[in-house]
Amino acid sequence: MRVIGAADDELTIxxxxxxxxxxxxxxxxxxxxxPLDALLPETLRRNQPPRLPEVSEPEIVRHFNRxxxxxxxxxxxxxxxxxxxxxxxxxxxxxxxxxxGHSKLHPLQDPRYAxxxxxxxxxxxxxxxxxxxxxxxxxxxxxxxxxxxxxVLLTRAFHEDRGERRTKVLxxxxxxxxxxxxxxxxxxxxVKVGTDARGNIDLDDLRDKASDDVACLMLTNxxxxxxxxxxIEEIERIVHGTGATLYYDGANLNAIMGISRPGDMxxxxxxxxxxxxxxxxxxxxxxxAGPVAVSERIEPYLPRPQVVKRPPGAGxxxxxxxxxxxxxxxxxxxxxxxxxxxxxxxxxxxxxxxSLGAAGLHEASQxxxxxxxxxLARLRREGVAEYLPAAYDRLCMHEFVLSGAPxxxxxxxxxLDLAKRLLDHGVHPPTVYFPLIVxxxxxxxxxxxxxxxxxxxxxxxxxxxxxxxxxxxxxxRHAPYTTPVRRLDEAAAARHxxxxxxx
Amino acid sequence: xxxxxxxxxxxxxxxxxxxxxxxxxxxxADIPAALRLNRPLALDDGLAEQEVFEELRALAARNxxxxxxxxxxxxxxxxxxxxxxVDSIILRSEFLTPYTPYQPEISQGGLQAMFEYQTAxxxxxxxxxxxxxxxxxxxxxxxxxxxxxxxxGRRRFVVSRAVHPHSREALGTLAHAWGMELAEAPxxxxxxxxxxxxxxxxxxxxxxxxxxxxxxxxxxxxEPARQxxxxxxxxxxxxxxxxxxxxxxxxxxxAVGEGQTLGNRLDFGGPSFGFxxxxxxxxxxxxxxxxxxxxxxxxxxxxxLTLQTREQHIRREKATSNICTAQALNALAGVIxxxxxxxRGIVELAELMLQRxxxxxxxxxxxxxxRLHNEQPVVREFALRLDAPVDRVIARCREEGLNxxxxxxxxxxxxxxxxxxxxxxxxxxxxxxxxxxxxxxAVAGERQPAEACA
Numbered sequence: 001m002r003v004i005g006a007a008d009d010e011l012t013i014x015x016x017x018x019x020x021x022x023x024x025x026x027x028x029x030x031x032x033x034x035p036l037d038a039l040l041p042e043t044l045r046r047n048q049p050p051r052l053p054e055v056s057e058p059e060i061v062r063h064f065n066r067x068x069x070x071x072x073x074x075x076x077x078x079x080x081x082x083x084x085x086x087x088x089x090x091x092x093x094x095x096x097x098x099x100x101g102h103s104k105l106h107p108l109q110d111p112r113y114a115x116x117x118x119x120x121x122x123x124x125x126x127x128x129x130x131x132x133x134x135x136x137x138x139x140x141x142x143x144x145x146x147x148x149x150x151x152v153l154l155t156r157a158f159h160e161d162r163g164e165r166r167t168k169v170l171x172x173x174x175x176x177x178x179x180x181x182x183x184x185x186x187x188x189x190x191v192k193v194g195t196d197a198r199g200n201i202d203l204d205d206l207r208d209k210a211s212d213d214v215a216c217l218m219l220t221n222x223x224x225x226x227x228x229x230x231x232i233e234e235i236e237r238i239v240h241g242t243g244a245t246l247y248y249d250g251a252n253l254n255a256i257m258g259i260s261r262p263g264d265m266x267x268x269x270x271x272x273x274x275x276x277x278x279x280x281x282x283x284x285x286x287x288x289a290g291p292v293a294v295s296e297r298i299e300p301y302l303p304r305p306q307v308v309k310r311p312p313g314a315g316x317x318x319x320x321x322x323x324x325x326x327x328x329x330x331x332x333x334x335x336x337x338x339x340x341x342x343x344x345x346x347x348x349x350x351x352x353x354x355s356l357g358a359a360g361l362h363e364a365s366q367x368x369x370x371x372x373x374x375x376l377a378r379l380r381r382e383g384v385a386e387y388l389p390a391a392y393d394r395l396c397m398h399e400f401v402l403s404g405a406p407x408x409x410x411x412x413x414x415x416l417d418l419a420k421r422l423l424d425h426g427v428h429p430p431t432v433y434f435p436l437i438v439x440x441x442x443x444x445x446x447x448x449x450x451x452x453x454x455x456x457x458x459x460x461x462x463x464x465x466x467x468x469x470x471x472x473x474x475x476x477r478h479a480p481y482t483t484p485v486r487r488l489d490e491a492a493a494a495r496h497x498x499x500x501x502x503x
Numbered sequence: 504x505x506x507x508x509x510x511x512x513x514x515x516x517x518x519x520x521x522x523x524x525x526x527x528x529x530x531x532a533d534i535p536a537a538l539r540l541n542r543p544l545a546l547d548d549g550l551a552e553q554e555v556f557e558e559l560r561a562l563a564a565r566n567x568x569x570x571x572x573x574x575x576x577x578x579x580x581x582x583x584x585x586x587x588x589v590d591s592i593i594l595r596s597e598f599l600t601p602y603t604p605y606q607p608e609i610s611q612g613g614l615q616a617m618f619e620y621q622t623a624x625x626x627x628x629x630x631x632x633x634x635x636x637x638x639x640x641x642x643x644x645x646x647x648x649x650x651x652x653x654x655x656g657r658r659r660f661v662v663s664r665a666v667h668p669h670s671r672e673a674l675g676t677l678a679h680a681w682g683m684e685l686a687e688a689p690x691x692x693x694x695x696x697x698x699x700x701x702x703x704x705x706x707x708x709x710x711x712x713x714x715x716x717x718x719x720x721x722x723x724x725x726e727p728a729r730q731x732x733x734x735x736x737x738x739x740x741x742x743x744x745x746x747x748x749x750x751x752x753x754x755x756x757x758a759v760g761e762g763q764t765l766g767n768r769l770d771f772g773g774p775s776f777g778f779x780x781x782x783x784x785x786x787x788x789x790x791x792x793x794x795x796x797x798x799x800x801x802x803x804x805x806x807x808l809t810l811q812t813r814e815q816h817i818r819r820e821k822a823t824s825n826i827c828t829a830q831a832l833n834a835l836a837g838v839i840x841x842x843x844x845x846x847r848g849i850v851e852l853a854e855l856m857l858q859r860x861x862x863x864x865x866x867x868x869x870x871x872x873x874r875l876h877n878e879q880p881v882v883r884e885f886a887l888r889l890d891a892p893v894d895r896v897i898a899r900c901r902e903e904g905l906n907x908x909x910x911x912x913x914x915x916x917x918x919x920x921x922x923x924x925x926x927x928x929x930x931x932x933x934x935x936x937x938x939x940x941x942x943x944x945a946v947a948g949e950r951q952p953a954e955a956c957a
Contacts, residue, residue, distance in 0.1 A: 010804060013619050013842050024586070024848035026855050030932040031862035036854075039861050040880050044718050046748045050626040052846045060842050061588055064616070068597035071612035075596030084602050088507045092552050094594060097770075100570045101563025107580055107772030108909055109567060113901075116565030117771050130545050142638035142773070143828040145815070153680055181815035181825035185649065187680040190820040228533040258544045260534050275828060279507075283832025284613035285603035285792060286636070287774030304672075327913075334676035338579055338641035338669040338761070339772025351559055355505035357549025366527045367508045373530055374518040381521065395522075395530055423609050431605075434816070449507045452514045478800070483608040485805040490607075493797035493809040497786065499632055500622040501796075 013063050014501050017053040023060055051503045070484045071284070072428055078454050080375075082399045082431035082443025083176065083224060085254045085276035087364075090355065093279075093348040102347050107339035111324050117343060118323030121307045124350045125291075131253075131361070132270045132293035133263025138302045139291045140341045144251060145178040147271030147290025148218070150303060152186035153333045154269055154294065155216040155245045157301035161331060166215035166244070172201050174224045174435040176251060188215060195437055199225045199392035203234060210242045220249040221265070222256070222397035224435045224443070226372065236266035245269060245298070253277045254447070255369055255398035258362030268295045278349035289345040300331040305340065367448035368398040375446050375455045376400045382463035387411060388418075391438040398447070402430075404440030411469040413476045415440040418465055420487065421479035425461045504549025569769065572901070573934055577884050577925025578714070578909040579640065579667050580763045580772065583742075584929055586843050589766045589836050598835055603792065603828070607807045608799075613831065614806035617794035620838035627744045627841075628758040629751030630780040635792040636834035637826060640738065640761025643777030644670040645677045646824060647736040647757040648706060650781070650788045652681050653823060654734060657705035661733075663688045663695040663724075665713030668914035670738055674708065693717040693877025693886065697724055700731035706756075710738040711747060714914075715923065716884035717877055718747060725754030741765055741778070743882040745853035757781045766840025767833050776830035776837060787813060790824030792831075852928060856883045859935060860926040866939040867924065872946040876921060884925040886911065886918070891949035893922055899945035907942050 036045075055063070073079075079086035097103060105117055125137035141147040152169060159166050169188040171179040174195055183190045191209050194202040201219070210217075217239045222228045229235060239246045248267040254277045262270045274280055275288030282288075294302065305325040312320055325340065356364060373396055379385065387407035390400055404415035419429035419442075431443040446455055469476050480486060510518070515527070524530060531539075550558065569582040576582075593599065597612060604610030604617075617635040624633035637643045644667075648660055660678060662671050662685050675685050683705065688695050694717050695709055707728040712718050725735040734756040742764050744750075750758040763775035781789055787810060795809030815822040844852060864885045868875050876886035889896055893910045900907045911921030926935070 010615075012615065012622075013838070014622060017846075022845050022848055023588075023843045024845060024852070026848065026851040027928055027931070029855060029858060031859050031935070033858055034861055036857075039857055040718065040746060040882070044720065044748055044880060045746055046629075046744075046752070049745060049846050049850045050623075050629075050749070052623060052626060052844065052849055053842050054845050054847070055842055057588060057843070060839065061592070063842075064592045064598075064839060065595070067612035067615055068592070068595045069612065070610075070615070071597040071601055072606075072609035073597045074600035079601075081602060081605070086602060089600055090505075090507065090552075092556055094599075096556060096559045096563075098590075099560060099563040100568045101560075101566040103768040103770055104568035104570050104582070105566045105771040106569060106574060106576050106582065106769050108576055108578055109771070113567035113572075114771065116562035119565070120559070120562050127546055133540075142642060143826070145825040145827045146638060146642070149677075149825060153676065156680055176827075177815035177817070177819045177822065178825050178827050180820035181818070181822040184820045184822070185677075185680075185825050187682065228531075230533045230535065232538065233535055256534070258540060259531060260538050260540055264540070265538055273828075281599040281832070282602040282828075283830075284598060284601050284610075284616075284835065285831035286829040287776075287833055288828040289774075303676075334679075335669055335672040336642060336645075336676060337639055337673055337773075338667070342773035343771035344768065344774050347559065351555050353546065354550055354555050354558060355552065357504045358544040358546040360504045360506055360549040361544065361546070363506065363508060367510050369530045370510065370515065370518055370522075370527055373522045373524075377518075377521045377523070395524070395532065397530075397533075419606070420608070423606060428601075428609070429606060449509070451509045452518060480608050484611050485608055485799040485803055486801055488607050488799050488805045488807050489797045490807050490809070493795040493807050494812070497793075497809055498796040499618070499786075499793050499809065500625040501618065503622075503626070 009066055012501055013053045013055060014503060016055050016059055016063060019054055021054045021056050023055065023057040077426050078450060078458055079428040080430050080444050080446045081428060082445040083251055085445060085447060087279050087447040088449035089279055089281040093351050096351050097344050097347045115323055118307055120350055121346055122309050122323050124346050125307060127353045128272055128291055128293055131257055133261030134270060134293040134295055136299040136302060137291055137293045138306060139346060140303045140336055141290035141292060142337055142342055143286060143288040144271060144273040144290045145182060146336060147292050148178055148182040149186060150292050150336055151247050151269040151271055152182055152216060154298050154301045156186065157333050158245060158298055159215055166213050168214045170209055170214055170217040173437055175220065176224060179218045179249060199227045200229055200231055201235060203231055206238055210238050212242060214242055214244045216245045216247050218247040218249055220252055222252045225392060225401050226396040226399035227392060228397055232265050255365055257365040258358060259365055268298050274345050274349040278352050280345050280348055287342055287345055289342040301333050303336050304329050304332040304334060364448045371446045371448060371450055371455060372396050372398050372400055375459060378455060378459040379462060382459050384463055384466060387466050399443060399445035401438050402442040403438050404442060408440050412473045413469045415442055417476040421465045421476040423480040424482045427458055427461060505552055572904050572906050574906040575908045575924045575938060576906055578923055579761060580769055581925055581927050582769065582929055583764055583927050585766055588843060589839050592839055593832055593836050604808060611805060614794045616835050616838060618796060618806050620834050621794060623838050623841045624778045624780050627741055628780040629749035630758055631783050632786045633778065633780040634789050635794055636830040637777040637779050637791050638830060639773055639775050639777045641667060641670040641673040643759035643779055644708065644738050645673045646779065646790050647759050648674045648678060650757060650785060651706035651734045653788050655705055657703050658683050659686055659703045660706055660708055661686050661688050661700060661704050662708040663710065664690050665695055665715055666708055666710040666738060667714050693879045694719050695724060697727055700727055700733060704731055704733040706734040706736050708736045712740060712743055712882055715876060715886040716881040717879035721750060721753035721755060729754055742853055745849040746882065756785060762833065762837050765837035767836050774830055774833055776833035788823050789813065791826045791829055855928055856926055863926050863935045866935060867942055870943040870946060872950050884923060887922045887924060888920045889922055889946055891946045893920060895949050896945045899948055900941050903941045905938060905941045907938060
C-alpha cells in the first residue's frame with residue numbers, strides 16, 4: 001500500500017506492509033497440538049486477524065530510526081519549555097533501570113523476594129519527605145496530574161472524615177490547566193482567585209473567596225509566572241483559617257530544593273513531578289510519576305498499599321528491617337492505579353538524588369534560578385524587552401514570562417510566529433500562550449543544566465528574530481522553513497479528524 | 504558528588520553582574536526569612552556515578568526477578584520476551600528525551616508513531632478511535648468510568664467480580680468522588696453473571712479474558728447494557744485479542760487495558776501504558792492526547808495533536824480528563840512490538856500461549872489435590888483450587904526455585920484455596936512439566952503434613 005504524495009521517508013509502518021513479510025518467529029510448538037475449536041469455541045473467536053503491518057526487522061528498524069530523525073530532542077538542543085523542567089537526563093539512569101533485578105521484577109512478587117525494590121522505594125519516600133518538609137509520602141500516582149487528583153481526593157477524605165461537606169476548590173487564575181481539570185474530576189466546583197499587579201495571588205480576592213465551603217487551595221509556588229509568592233505566610237493563615245487544606249503543585253519545585261520547603265510554608269499536601277524535578281527522560285509525553293507528600297493529619301487517607309519499614313523480627317523472620325507493602329489502611333482513599341506505581345521512574349529519580357545529595361540538589365536549584373535570571377537579563381540587554389518585556393518586572397525564580405503584546409502590535413508578529421521562527425534556529429521554543437493571564441505569553445525555563453554559552457546563544461537568536469521581523473515580518477509569519485514539515489493545518493485536523501490509518 | 508551543572512566561578516560572577524545582584528542568595532529575596540531552610544537537607548552526600556551504579560545494583564541484586572526463578576505469576580502483568588529492537592529504538596535520544604509534541608513541525612517522529620500506535624490499537628480492539636495512551640491498566644478503567652459519567656450522568660457502575668481487583672478499586676476510588684456507586688456482578692462458573700440492569704446504570708464493566716483467566720462472552724454482556732442505555736467498558740489483555748472476537752465487534756463502547764505485555768518491562772509494576780479505544784460517538788469525550796493526520800502549508804502530509812479542546816490545557820475545568828503527561832515512550836514500545844509481531848505473528852504467539860496453557864492446565868489438573876476452578880475457555884491464564892494451604896504450597900515450590908502462581912486469597916476471600924497460573928511464550932513445555940512435578944510434590948507434602956515433617 002503506497003500513498004500518493006508521501007515520500008518514502010514519510011510512509012507509515014502500515015504503508016510499508018507487504019503480505020508475507022515478517023519479523024517475529026514464534027518459538028517451536030513443543031506441546032501436543034489440540035484443535036482450535038476444542039480450546040476456543042468459534043463464537044468467541046475473531047474472524048480475521050488484526051491488520052497489523054507485515055514488515056521485516058530491517059524495515060522496522062529503519063522506519064523508526066527515520067521517524068526519530070523527524071523529532072527534536074533535549075539531547076540535541078536547548079529546550080526551554082516553561083513549566084516542564086527539561087533538564088539533562090543522566091545516561092547512567094538507563095543502565096541502572098535496565099538491570100534485570102529492577103526491570104524483570106514482577107509487581108506481585110512476594111515482598112520477601114523484593115526487598116531491594118521496596119527498600120529503594122522507602123528510601124525515595126524518605127528523601128522526598130525531607131525535600132518537601134512533610135512526614136509521609138505515597139509514591140503511587142503515575143504523573144503530576146494523577147498526583148493532583150490524589151491530593152484533592154485526600155482533601156475530600158480528610159473533610160469527610162470530620163463530617164464536613166465542602167464543595168469548592170480555589171486555584172489562582174495562573175494555574176496549570178491540570179489544576180482546574182482535577183478539581184472537576186474530583187467532584188468539586190472550581191473557584192478562581194485573581195492575580196495582582198505584581199504577579200502575586202490577589203490576597204483580597206482570596207479573602208473574599210475563602211469561605212467555609214472551600215475544601216482546598218491548590219497553589220503552585222513559585223507560581224506559573226516564575227514568581228515566589230511573598231505573601232505565602234498570609235495565604236496560609238487565610239486558607240487554614242477557613243478549615244481548608246493547602247495543596248502544593250510541585251511543578252516548580254526545581255526552584256527551591258534545599259532552599260525552602262512546602263511543608264514549612266504550611267502546605268498539607270504536595271505532589272512531585274519526578275519527571276521534571278528529579279529528571280526522567282520525558283519520552284515524548286511520558287512516562288513520569290507524581291508522588292505525594294502529606295502532613296500527619298492527611299496521612300491516614302494515603303492510597304493503598306503503602307511502602308513501610310518494619311522492625312527486625314516482628315513475625316517476618318527477617319534479621320534486619322523488613323520492607324513491606326501495607327494494605328491495612330482503613331481510612332485510605334484506596335488505589336489510584338495498579339500495583340505500586342512507576343517503579344522504573346523511582347529507580348532513576350532515586351539514582352539522581354543519590355548522585356547529587358543535599359548539596360547537589362541545593363546547587364541545582366540555585367543554578368536553575370541563576371540561569372533564568374541571567375537569561376532574562378541577557379534578553380533585556382539585547383534590546384528584546386522593547387518587544388518582549390517581562391510580564392512582571394522583578395527577579396524571577398527558575399522561569400520567567402515574557403509578553404509578546406508589543407511585538408504583536410509593533411512588529412505584526414505573534415508569539416506563535418516567534419516560536420515557529422525559533423524552530424529554524426535549532427532550539428525548542430518556550431511554552432507559548434501560557435499562563436493565560438499574560439497576553440501573547442512566552443514561558444521560558446532554561447534549567448540548571450544549560451551552560452552560559454547556550455543562554456547567550458538563545459538570547460542572540462531571539463534578538464535576531466526580532467531584528468529580522470523589523471525588516472520583514474512575513475518571514476516569521478510563514479516560518480518554519482527548515483523543519484521536516486511546515487506549519488500544519490490544525491483546524492482541518494480537528495474538523496475532520498483522521499485519527500487512525502484507513503486500511 | 505555528581506553534578507550536571509556547568510557554571511564556573513567566573514561564569515557565576517559574570518552572570519550575577521549581568522543580573523545586577525551581589526550573590527545567588529539575593530535572587531531568593533522573595534522567600535520570607537522564616538521560610539528559608541538555612542540548613543542542608545538531611546540527605547546522604549552525593550556520590551560519583553560508579554558509586555551510584557554499585558549501590559543501585561546491590562539493591563537490584565536483592566530482588567528475585569523472572570530471570571532468577573521459574574515464574575508462573577501473571578495477574579495483570581506478564582513475563583514476555585521483549586525483542587532487542589524495542590530497546591534499541593526507544594533508547595534513541597530523539598524518542599527518549601523530547602516532551603509532548605507541542606511543536607508539531609519538530610515532532611513528526613513522535614506524532615507519526617502515535618498515529619501508527621492508535622491504528623494498531625484500533626485494529627486490535629476493532630474500535631475506531633484510540634488515544635495516544637493513558638497511565639496504565641487499572642487507572643484506564645477509572646478513566647473509562649469518567650467518560651461514562653460525562654456521557655450519561657447516571658449513578659451506578661455494575662462491575663464484574665472478575666475485573667482485576669486493582670481496576671475495581673481504582674474505579675471505586677474515583678466513583679466515590681463522583682457520588683457514584685459500584686455494584687458487583689457475581690461470577691457463575693468463573694464468568695460474569697450480569698444482574699438485571701436498570702436506568703441508573705451508567706456502565707457495565709467487564710474484563711476479557713477475566714481476572715481468573717476465563718474468556719467472557721462479551722457480546723452477551725454488552726447487549727443487556729445497550730438495552731438499558733448503559734455503556735459497556737471492557738478491560739482487555741491485548742495479546743489474546745489476536746484470537747478473541749474483538750470488543751468493537753461485541754458491542755463494547757470503550758476498550759481499555761494494560762499495555763505492559765506489548766513490549767514493556769515488568770519494572771515491578773510500571774511504567775507501562777494503558778490503552779484507551781472507543782466508538783466514534785465517544786471521540787470527543789475521550790481523555791488524553793490524540794494524534795491526527797493533516798497537511799502542512801505545502802500540502803505535505805503531517806501529524807498534529809488533535810481534538811485538543813477536550814484537554815485540560817485548553818478546556819481547563821471543562822476538560823474531559825485532567826491527564827497531561829501519559830506514557831508516550833511505553834506506547835512507542837507497544838507499536839514497535841506490534842509491528843515486530845505483525846499480522847500473522849500476533850496470531851501465532853497467541854496460539855502458542857493457547858496451546859501451552861491448555862497443556863499446562865491439563866497437566867496440573869491431573870495432580871491429586873489440584874482441581875480447576877472452572878472449565879471455561881482460557882488463553883493464557885487459569886485458576887486452580889488446591890486441597891492444601893496455598894501459601895505453604897507456594898513456599899515449598901519456591902524452595903525449588905519455582906513460583907507457581909498468584910494466591911487468590913488476598914482479593915477473593917471465597918477462594919482462599921485459589922492459585923492463578925500464567926503462561927507466556929517464555930515458559931516452555933519443559934518448564935510446564937517442571938511446574939507439574941514441583942506443584943505435585945508441594946501439594947502432596949502439604950496434604951500429609953505429618954509425613955512430610957517426619
